Amino acid sequence: MNWSNIVTVYLKELKDSLRDRRTLMSTIIIPALVMPLLTFGVGKVMSVVMKKAQEDIPTVAILGGTDSPAVVTALKKSPKLRVVASPMDWKQAIGDKKLRVAVEIPPGFEAGLKAGSAPSVKVFNYTGELKSENGTRVVERFLIDLRDQTIADRLAEHSLPKTLARPFEFKRENVAPPEKVGGNLFGGFVPYLIIILCFSGAMYPAMDLTAGEKERGTMETLLCSPVARVDIVLGKFLMVLTGSLSAMCFMLVSMGATAAIGGSLMMGGGGAATKVGIGAATPARATMDVIPMIDPLGLVGVLAMVFPVAVMFSAVAFTVALFAKSYKEAQSYLAPMMIVVIMPAVVGMLPGIDLNARLALVPLLNLSLVCKEMLSGVWHWDYIALIFGSSCVYAAVALALAVRMFSREDVIFRA
Numbered sequence: 001m002n003w004s005n006i007v008t009v010y011l012k013e014l015k016d017s018l019r020d021r022r023t024l025m026s027t028i029i030i031p032a033l034v035m036p037l038l039t040f041g042v043g044k045v046m047s048v049v050m051k052k053a054q055e056d057i058p059t060v061a062i063l064g065g066t067d068s069p070a071v072v073t074a075l076k077k078s079p080k081l082r083v084v085a086s087p088m089d090w091k092q093a094i095g096d097k098k099l100r101v102a103v104e105i106p107p108g109f110e111a112g113l114k115a116g117s118a119p120s121v122k123v124f125n126y127t128g129e130l131k132s133e134n135g136t137r138v139v140e141r142f143l144i145d146l147r148d149q150t151i152a153d154r155l156a157e158h159s160l161p162k163t164l165a166r167p168f169e170f171k172r173e174n175v176a177p178p179e180k181v182g183g184n185l186f187g188g189f190v191p192y193l194i195i196i197l198c199f200s201g202a203m204y205p206a207m208d209l210t211a212g213e214k215e216r217g218t219m220e221t222l223l224c225s226p227v228a229r230v231d232i233v234l235g236k237f238l239m240v241l242t243g244s245l246s247a248m249c250f251m252l253v254s255m256g257a258t259a260a261i262g263g264s265l266m267m268g269g270g271g272a273a274t275k276v277g278i279g280a281a282t283p284a285r286a287t288m289d290v291i292p293m294i295d296p297l298g299l300v301g302v303l304a305m306v307f308p309v310a311v312m313f314s315a316v317a318f319t320v321a322l323f324a325k326s327y328k329e330a331q332s333y334l335a336p337m338m339i340v341v342i343m344p345a346v347v348g349m350l351p352g353i354d355l356n357a358r359l360a361l362v363p364l365l366n367l368s369l370v371c372k373e374m375l376s377g378v379w380h381w382d383y384i385a386l387i388f389g390s391s392c393v394y395a396a397v398a399l400a401l402a403v404r405m406f407s408r409e410d411v412i413f414r415a
Contacts, residue, residue, distance in 0.1 A: 001228070001230055001231060001234070002227075002228065002231050005227045005228065005231040005232075005235070006231045006234045006235045006238070007235070008227075008235070009227065009231060009232055009234075009235025009236065010235040010236075010238045010239055010242075012235075013205075013209055013235060013236055013239035014239055014242065016208075017205055017208065017209075017239060017243065028246060028247075028250055033254070049130075050130075056131055056134070057080065057081065057082045058080075058081060058082065058100035058101055058131060058132070058134060058135025058138060058139075059082050059083075059084050059098075059099050059100050059101075059135070060075070060081050060082065060083050060084070060099075060100065060101045060102070060103060060135065060139060061083070061084055061085070061086040061087065061090050061093075061099055061101075061102045061103070062075060062083060062086065062102075062103055062105065063086055063090070063102055063103065063104040063105065064104055064105045064106060064107065065105035065109070067107060067108060067109075067110065067111070068105050068109045068110035069110070070110055071105060071109065071110055071113075071146070072105070074142075074146070075103070075142065078138075078142055080138045080142075081135075081138060081139065081142070084099070086102070087099065090102050090124075091124070094124060094125065094126050094132065095126060097126070097129065097131070097132075100125070100126075100131055100132045100134075100135035100136075101123060101124065101125050101132060101135040101136055101139050102123075102124040102125075103121065103122070103123055103124075103139055104121065104122040104123075104124070105121060106119040106120065106121065106122075107119075109121065113150055116154070121143060123136055123139050123140060123143075148165075151165045152165075189349065190302070190371065190372075190375060191302070191345060191348060191367060191368040191371035191372060192342075192345040192346065192348070192349060192368065193251060194248055194251065194252075194302065194306055194371070195309070195341060195342070195344075195345045195364060195367065195368065196338070196341065196342060196345070197247040197248055197251050198244050198245075198247060198248050198306060198309060198310050198313050199244070199313045199317070199337070199338065199341045200247065200338070201243045201244040201245070201246060201247025201248065202240050202241070202243055202244035202247075202310070202313045202314040202317045202318075203317050203321075203334050203338075204243065205239055205240045205242075205243035206240045206243075206314065206317035206318045206320075206321045206330075206334070207317075207321045207324070207327055207330040207331065207334065208327070209236045209239060209240065209318070209321075210236075210318065210321040210322045210324065210330065211321050211322075211324040211325065211326055211327045211329060211330035212327050212330075214324075214325060214326070214412075215326050215327055219412065223412070229403075229406060229407050230403055230407075232406070233318075233402060233403050233406040233407075234403070236318065237314060237315065237318055237399065237402060240314040240317060240318050241310060241311060241314040243314075244310040244313055244314050245307070245310050248303070248306055248310065249303075252299055252302070252303065297374075297377075298371075298374040298375040298376070298377060299375070301371075301374040301379070301384075302371045302374060302375065304388075305367060305370060305371060305374070305384070305387065305388060305391070306367065306371075308388065308391035308392045308394070308395040309363075309364070309367055309391055309395070311395035311398070311399060312363070312391065312394050312395040312398045313341075315395065315398035315399040315401065315402040316337075316398050316402075317334060317337075318402045319398070319401055319402045319405050320333050320334055320337070321333065321334060322402075322405055322406060322412065323405075341364065344362065344363070344364035344365035344368060345364060345365075345368050347365055347368075348364075348365050348367075348368025348369050348372065349368070353369065354369070355369040355370060355373060355380060355383055356383075357383070357386065360383050360386045360387050360390070361386070361390050363390075363391070363394055366387045366390070366391070367387065367391070370383060370384060370387050
C-alpha cells in the first residue's frame with residue numbers, strides 16, 4: 001500500500017467529482033439547505049396552515065335537541081361556531097369535508113340538566129382531519145363550559161361556593177434544562193437526517209467512480225496504470241467517504257446556524273415567544289417556559305459516532321455500485337437500499353425505545369439511539385464505547401469486502 005499513490009488517486013477523483021453537478025447537489029447544496037428549508041420553509045407553511053385552520057369557523061349540525069331549546073340557542077349564538085341545517089346523510093357530509101362536526105343532543109337533555117342527571121351528548125367528527133378536529137375542540141369547550149356553568153348555578157342555588165366543585169387548581173412547570181428539552185424534541189429527528197444524508201452523500205460519488213467510469217471507458221485506463229489495485233480502491237473509497245462526511249458536516253453546520261438564527265428570533269420576539277401553551281382545554285394551561293436547545297458537545301459527539309458509520313456506508317455503496325455495468329443500473333441497486341437505511345432510523349425515533357446493551361449492537365439503530373441521548377446531554381460511556389467499537393468492526397468488514405471485490409476481474413468487467 002503506497003499512500004502517495006492513494007492520495008494521487010484521491011485528488012484526481014476529488015477534482016472530477018467537483019465538476020459533477022450531481023455530486024455537488026448531494027454532498028453540499030442539499031445538506032446545506034435541508035435544515036433552513038425544514039425550519040423556516042416547511043415550518044412557516046405549517047404555521048400558516050394551522051393558523052388558517054384555527055381561524056376557520058367550523059360548521060356544526062345539531063341532531064335532535066327539539067326539547068332543549070336553551071342549549072340549541074346557546075350553540076347557535078356561539079361566535080366560534082356556525083350552525084347549519086343537518087343534511088340527510090350527515091355522516092357522508094363529514095367524510096366529504098362539507099360538514100365539520102355533528103352534535104347529537106339526546107331527548108330530555110335540558111330537563112335532565114335541571115334534574116341533575118342528563119344523558120350523554122355525542123360529538124361526531126372526522127378523526128385526523130385538521131379542521132374537523134379544531135371544530136370538535138370548540139364544541140367540546142362549549143360543552144365543558146355548559147357543564148361548569150350548570151354546576152356553578154346549582155351551587156349558587158344552595159348558597160355554596162364555586163370552589164366546592166373545584167377545590168384546587170394545578171400548574172405544570174418544566175424542570176429539565178433546555179438541552180434535554182431540545183434533545184427530547186429533536187434528538188430522534190437529527191440522527192434520522194444524518195443517516196439519510198450520509199448514505200445519499202456516499203451514493204452518488206460511489207456510482208460515478210465505479211459504474212460511471214465503466215460507462216466512460218476510463219476504468220480500463222486507470223487499471224493499466226502502474227498503481228496497485230489496493231491503492232486505487234482506497235483512493236476511490238476516500239473520495240466516496242469525503243462525499244458522505246461532507247453531506248453530514250454541511251448539514252450539521254446548517255443545523256447549528258439555523259438553531260442560532262431561530263433562537264435569536266425567538267429571544268427577540270419577547271416573553272410571548274418563550275411561553276408556549278400546551279393544553280387548550282385544561283383548566284390550568286401548561287406553558288413551556290424554556291427555549292429548547294441542543295447540547296453543542298452533543299453535536300461533536302454525533303460527529304464522532306457517525307464517522308465509522310460513514311465509512312461503512314461508503315464501503316457498502318462502493319461495493320454495490322461496483323457490480324453495476326452502467327450508472328442507471330447502479331441507481332437501481334442503491335436506491336432501494338435507502339429504505340433499509342431509513343427503517344432503523346425510524347425505529348429509533350419511536351417513543352419507548354431506550355438504549356441498552358442488545359440494541360447497542362444493532363447497526364444504525366444504535367447510532368440513532370445514542371445520538372438522541374448525546375444531543376440531550378446524556379452520556380452513557382459504556383454504551384458509547386460499545387457502539388463505536390461495533391460500528392468500527394462493521395466498517396472494517398465492509399471496507400475489506402470493497403477491496404476484495406475491486407480485485408476481482410469478473411466483478412469489475414461483469415458482462
